[in-house]
Amino acid sequence: MQQIFNFVIRNKTFLLFLLLFSIALALTIQSHSYHRSKFINSANGITGGVYGTVNSVDQYFDLKDENQILAEENRLLREKILNLENKSDSSFIDTSYAKEKYKVFTAEVYKNSYSLSDNYLTINKGEKDGLVEDFGVITSNGIIGIIDNTSNGYATVLSILNRKSRINAKLKSTNHIGSLKWNGKSPEFTQLIDVSKFAPVKVGDTIVTGGQSSIFPQGIGIGTIDSFETDISGDTYNINVKLFNDMTNIGTVYILQNLDAEEIKTLQNSIDE
Amino acid sequence: MNSVIGSNIVRFVILLLLQVVICNNINFFGYINPYIYIIFIFLYPVKEDRLILLLVSFMLGMFVDMFSDSGGVHAAAAVCLAYARPILLKSSFGMLYEHQSIKFTNTEVGSLISYVTFGTVLHHLILFSLEIFNITDILLILKKTLFSSIFTIILSVLIIILFSRNRK
Structure with a gap:
């Protein structure tokens, strides 16, 4: 028992370092693996x-x-x-059910x-x-x-x-869907993956939200196609999307x-x- | 004794605010930010208890993490730097450290720069490895470490020299 105490006291700096470092590492791994960073985030009073x-x-x-x-x-x-006003002149729309x-x-x-x-x-x-x-x-x-x-x-x-972000998106001209993620490189571009190779992909086409999730309505703008290539497997397109938003300058949302x-x-x- | 604690608390708060309000938003060339809050760990008095330094560094890192939503990467890097500090001090200042008589206000600029350089590179390497957390992006980690380190080292040395001249 005495020896254990001695060991702890002798190595107290190292043990404290190990404790603090493991806490920090656990928080880091937690923030990388789960969707929500529960413990340390900037949604608080300070x-x-x-x-x-x-x-x-x-x-x-x-x-x-x-x-x-x-x-x-x-x-x-x-x-x-x-x-809208011009349209509604010709036909009567009953809005009470909407x-x-x-x-x-x-x-x-x-x-x-x-x-x-x-x-x-x-x-x-x-x-x-x-x-x-x-x-x-x-x-x-x-x-x-x-x-x-x-x-x-x-x-x-x-x-x-x-x-960690995954957003359902589609080509504006057709209904081919894909999933929008980011490769961590440039803040001007994101990547749309898993687009079927039957989709008519053209540089300059618009990408909008897909409406398959309950988060975004369909048809909200994301960006335009900057470049694209077929996946290694050859079945899907990986599309580089240039964002409409300047993500470096956002004031009101x-x-x-x-x-x-x-x-x-x-x-x-x-x-x- | 009290003035030492007081000046360290003031330094803690000022460096933290400078970091989260200004330095996190510089984004030089899109991604290069200096992390000047580690000056606090560099300048922490040599004679004070190492356990307290570890705890305070952890808190400092945690606050920076909280402001930048980065999990625990700053806390981990700051704790490592605080733990490695005696080795850095010994290799940069040699005999001065053995006698516990370092005063950062009047040391040679050469040893100060080597001390800050080793510390910054160590801190940034751990920071970016944990932030990117993907071994296939090792080039990106090294690139970010290199450029941010240069920025941090220049700023840190300038800040340390400027403010120590005032105190004389």
Whole structure:
């Protein structure tokens, strides 16, 4: 017994080092292998407070750009409204049966990273605004990611620039689907894999969300095809997609809540069983 | 004694804020960021307890991880650097370390640079290996280590020299 105590006291530095290093290593492995990084994340009061203070100064520097983005989006929406009004003149649409499918929130980006191999954003809305995990996050240009962790006032977003991210996507012109992931290299490009070799893939074609998941509605823009090659197996295409969004410059985002998500999930779970 | 603790706490907070607010957003050439928070571990008083240094380094790394959503990579790298510090000190300062009489405010610039260089490369190698966590990307790990190290070393040496001149 005495010897054990002596051993512990003699090697206390090494043992403490080993303990701390294993904790850190466990957290690292946990963050690499599971979808959610549960313990250490930036959705909390301390980090949110610091990033909020910085953001309140920082946002003045790109007010002009933000205004331009908003004006452009307003123009698009106005165009759509005008076209809708013209259409509805000719035929009467009974809207009382139409049900809302998506609820939209806005949020400001407090922290955005794109230079790591697993990137997350922090936004200034959280559980008290009704956000929970697995809501989709987009801008007026295209998709950003999926809500990952939430705290009371803040949430982290698993960016599409994250090697853990998998998003269902398809070619806009046809219905050939694939899965969007990132190889960890350039923040301008992501990769669409598992696209059937029968798909008519052309450089410059648009890629949009596929609507097979309950997170994003169908047809939200992702990017255009920059280059493509057949997989080693020869059965599928691997497509390099140039993103519509400049992921290095994101100010305001929209969060989409699919109001049917619960229903779809229970239905799918009942199939699994 | 109290002023030592006080100045270290101030240094801890300032370096942490500098790191997460400014240095994490530099993204030179798209991916090169300096990690200057390790200056805290470099400048921690030699005479103080090593156990406390290990614990404080772990906390510092954990905070940086929390701000950048990176799991535990900074904590692991910072703890390794803190544990390896005596070896780095011995190889860079030699006799001065044996006599426990290093004052970082007035050491030779040459030994200071070699101390910071070895420490930074060690820290960054562990950091990027754990961050990328894929042995097939070893070239990417080495590339990131090299470029970020150069950035960190230049900034760290400049900061250490500038602020030690003021204190004299």
